[in-house]
Amino acid sequence: MTDERTSYRICPLCEATCGLVITTRGERVVSVRGDTEDEFSRGFACPKGIALGELHHDPDRLTTPLIRRNGELVPATFEEAFAEIAARLPKLIEEHGRNAVAVYLGNPVAHDHAALLYAPMLIKALGTDHRYSASTVDQMPKHLAVGLMFGTVMSVPIPDVDRTDHLLVLGANPLVSNGSLFTAPDMPGRLRALRKRGGRLVVVDPRRTRTAKAADEHVTIRPGTDALLLAAMAHTLFAEGLVTLGRLAPHVSGLDDVREIVAAYPPETVAQACGVPAADIRRLARELAAAPSAAVYGRIGTCTTAHGTLASWLVDVLNVLTGNLDRPGGALFTKPAARTDNTAGEPGRGRGVRVGGPRRTRVRGLPSVLGEFPAATLAEEIDTPGPGGERIRALVTVAGNPALSTPNGARLEAALGQLDFMVCIDAYLNETTRHADVVLPAPSPLTRSQYDLPFAQFSTRNVAHWSPPVFPPSDGRPSDGELILRLAAIMLGTTAEALDDLVVQRTAAAAAADPSSPLHGRDPAELVAELGERRGADRMLDLMLRAGPYDLTLDDLAAAPHGVDLGPLQPRIPEVLRTPSGTIELAPQPIVDDAPRLADLLTSTAGLTLVGRRDLRSNNSWMHNLPAMVKGADRCTLHISPSDAVAAGIVDGGRATVTSRVGAVEVTVLVTDDVRPGVVSLPHGWGHAETGMSVARAHAGVNSNLLTDELEIDPLSGNAVLNGIPVTVTPAGATEPTRPTRSVVAAGSGKPLS
Numbered sequence: 071m072t073d074e075r076t077s078y079r080i081c082p083l084c085e086a087t088c089g090l091v092i093t094t095r096g097e098r099v100v101s102v103r104g105d106t107e108d109e110f111s112r113g114f115a116c117p118k119g120i121a122l123g124e125l126h127h128d129p130d131r132l133t134t135p136l137i138r139r140n141g142e143l144v145p146a147t148f149e150e151a152f153a154e155i156a157a158r159l160p161k162l163i164e165e166h167g168r169n170a171v172a173v174y175l176g177n178p179v180a181h182d183h184a185a186l187l188y189a190p191m192l193i194k195a196l197g198t199d200h201r202y203s204a205s206t207v208d209q210m211p212k213h214l215a216v217g218l219m220f221g222t223v224m225s226v227p228i229p230d231v232d233r234t235d236h237l238l239v240l241g242a243n244p245l246v247s248n249g250s251l252f253t254a255p256d257m258p259g260r261l262r263a264l265r266k267r268g269g270r271l272v273v274v275d276p277r278r279t280r281t282a283k284a285a286d287e288h289v290t291i292r293p294g295t296d297a298l299l300l301a302a303m304a305h306t307l308f309a310e311g312l313v314t315l316g317r318l319a320p321h322v323s324g325l326d327d328v329r330e331i332v333a334a335y336p337p338e339t340v341a342q343a344c345g346v347p348a349a350d351i352r353r354l355a356r357e358l359a360a361a362p363s364a365a366v367y368g369r370i371g372t373c374t375t376a377h378g379t380l381a382s383w384l385v386d387v388l389n390v391l392t393g394n395l396d397r398p399g400g401a402l403f404t405k406p407a408a409r410t411d412n413t414a415g416e417p418g419r420g421r422g423v424r425v426g427g428p429r430r431t432r433v434r435g436l437p438s439v440l441g442e443f444p445a446a447t448l449a450e451e452i453d454t455p456g457p458g459g460e461r462i463r464a465l466v467t468v469a470g471n472p473a474l475s476t477p478n479g480a481r482l483e484a485a486l487g488q489l490d491f492m493v494c495i496d497a498y499l500n501e502t503t504r505h506a507d508v509v510l511p512a513p514s515p516l517t518r519s520q521y522d523l524p525f526a527q528f529s530t531r532n533v534a535h536w537s538p539p540v541f542p543p544s545d546g547r548p549s550d551g552e553l554i555l556r557l558a559a560i561m562l563g564t565t566a567e568a569l570d571d572l573v574v575q576r577t578a579a580a581a582a583a584d585p586s587s588p589l590h591g592r593d594p595a596e597l598v599a600e601l602g603e604r605r606g607a608d609r610m611l612d613l614m615l616r617a618g619p620y621d622l623t624l625d626d627l628a629a630a631p632h633g634v635d636l637g638p639l640q641p642r643i644p645e646v647l648r649t650p651s652g653t654i655e656l657a658p659q660p661i662v663d664d665a666p667r668l669a670d671l672l673t674s675t676a677g678l679t680l681v682g683r684r685d686l687r688s689n690n691s692w693m694h695n696l697p698a699m700v701k702g703a704d705r706c707t708l709h710i711s712p713s714d715a716v717a718a719g720i721v722d723g724g725r726a727t728v729t730s731r732v733g734a735v736e737v738t739v740l741v742t743d744d745v746r747p748g749v750v751s752l753p754h755g756w757g758h759a760e761t762g763m764s765v766a767r768a769h770a771g772v773n774s775n776l777l778t779d780e781l782e783i784d785p786l787s788g789n790a791v792l793n794g795i796p797v798t799v800t801p802a803g804a805t806e807p808t809r810p811t812r813s814v815v816a817a818g819s820g821k822p823l824s
Contacts (some may be wrong), residue, residue, distance in 0.1 A: 779795065
């Protein structure tokens with residue numbers, strides 16, 4: 071038909087960044103399929119990407135702002151919505167101080183370069199210490215560990231999966247997640263190719279995940295003990311003379327400190343606590359050291375534990391000790407096209423990452439880490455009165471649903487009802503936004519351009535890929551970047567356009583002042599003028615590309631709809647380092663100080679413990695309103711081993727009550743030997759109720775975060791503990807069981823809180 075068009079688009083729904091071909095007819099999406107010409111994904115696409123048309127046309131998506139009137143959210147114009155914010159938010163801050171407001175950034179922000187680039191301006195305009203994000207329920211331990219070791223928080227070593235001979239995966243399920251902090255589309259194909267060329271895949275996980283089923287070996291570890299296992303493997307490498315730094319030797323400091331830390335954890339000492347025989351631990355270490363090339367990769371299962379930072383650190387300690395860091399086939403650093411921290415500044419040296427600043431939460435006295443407070447503390451900072459400063463009275467969320475995705479969701483939902491004012495930017499009326507006073511509707515991903523700033527830094531191959539909008543923005547609807555800038559402009563008494571100019575001018579000035587930048591010495595005003603008539607995030611992106619290492623412009627990417635291949639990852643040490651010492655700081659002092667806590671794992675006596683899981687057709691809490699994503703059998707079920715089911719008196723297909731210290735849920739049971747005895751599993755992101763999402767309500771499931779404990783965090787990173795939660799399981803309707811308890815130590819006190 072004459073109005074049929076074909077558009078090429080990066081999928082904005084997960085970290086794999088697959089290329090898509092989108093066929094449209096008028097204002098309708100007709101079909102979505104994988105782009106066989108895409109330079110990176112080569113036609114691969116998962117069910118989420120194929121459902122992008124459903125997301126765009128979802129009738130439950132918000133299209134107009136909502137304002138609370140007489141207790142109800144009612145439609146309003148954008149001008150009315152911003153007027154309401156201008157009338158209430160500055161006045162609240164004037165009366166109660168800037169720390170009476172908090173900001174929460176959700177997972178979808180990472181998929182939107184406009185939101186990423188402008189959110190810092192909003193936070194600065196609000197002037198609050200209370201900054202929260204999904205990072206502290208997901209990945210903060212990894213960012214902190216690599217920041218301390220290599221100097222920047224985005225310098226995550228990426229497995230060279232296409233060339234490695236041995237891949238050791240802990241707490242990750244890339245065949246379902248499509249990779250996490252590891253951008254590698256078509257993981258099924260890449261892992262098949264690994265094994266076809268004679269490589270070995272080993273998966274360490276308490277569940278027999280889809281990735282574990284495809285592996286050469288599955289090691290069933292006890293939840294939360296990954297750091298012990300990794301320490302014992304490092305001990306074996308030292309004890310058996312298998313440490314081989316290779317070309318890294320002159321660039322590593324702290325080797326003896328690591329040797330001393332792991333000396334206390336031989337395999338025989340940790341075997342019972344880990345549930346992994348000592349002989350197997352030694353063999354895993356020997357095989358890793360003997361492989362021609364190897365990479366160790368750990369993700370959410372290792373991060374969301376009480377020892378998440380130690381586990382994340384030890385992953386890369388093993389990569390270093392076996393000589394596999396920064397070598398082809400090992401774990402290397404991406405060199406992204408857009409200017410970033412590990413390509414800017416003096417090569418090989420920098421300020422590094424500091425922890426332990428003066429900012430502390432009011433209630434528990436927990437420190438800010440990498441500029442954020444733990445999301446697990448948000449509820450108590452709202453609902454706890456008393457001395458120590460002003461409680462949070464207002465909240466601004468951007469693409470986040472913390473009521474469903476952070477620990478003890480019941481407490482946070484109740485706390486949200488105590489706020490004086492709440493503003494949300496979101497596509498849906500969900501479990502969080504339904505408490506708001508003003509909801510600003512986020513536009514469809516198909517009406518904005520796409521460039522994956524963070525995932526280009528986690529890519530297993532250097533690529534650059536920009537997509538223009540498939541549809542023009544709706545008349546009168548601000549873009550997502552404009553929404554954020556208008557909020558900031560209200561606080562600063564200026565305009566969104568002026569702030570946009572300010573951000574790009576500052577970026578140009580920084581690039582011109584950086585001796586390592588190709589724009590060094592240029593006049594910043596001249597640099598901005600060369601960007602032409604573009605405005606907003608794409609103008610910023612164009613400048614960042616020009617300041618990057620590849621002599622690229624946004625026009626170059628616009629002329630390459632299938633992406634630009636910049637080649638395989640290459641060794642970057644020492645130039646990639648930004649540590650004060652100019653070395654890989656293998657034993658950063660905060661890690662050394664935290665290491666004694668490893669011994670706590672040796673005496674753990676937990677009974678049944680809860681772990682999470684994810685599904686290929688799910689992405690946290692924000693894709694359950696699409697029929698294609700929720701069709702088929704119920705996936706929100708409790709997985710339990712046959713022996714544990716018998717002991718609990720529950721049967722396959724029956725109903726069970728799962729109880730933790732903070733709450734209880736009733737759920738359908740699936741008895742399976744895919745989980746080790748002593749472990750039960752629930753997926754995250756479910757529990758939809760009383761929202762504007764009709765499909766999600768019809769497939770509500772249960773919220774696993776009614777069971778996770780807001781008092782449990784990794785003290786070094788502030789990350790929530792979402793795995794290894796002590797629970798009891800009983801038949802539904804039975805006498806309510808005693809809630810499991812666990813001591814939680816207040817930061818710096820040495821005394822238990824409960």
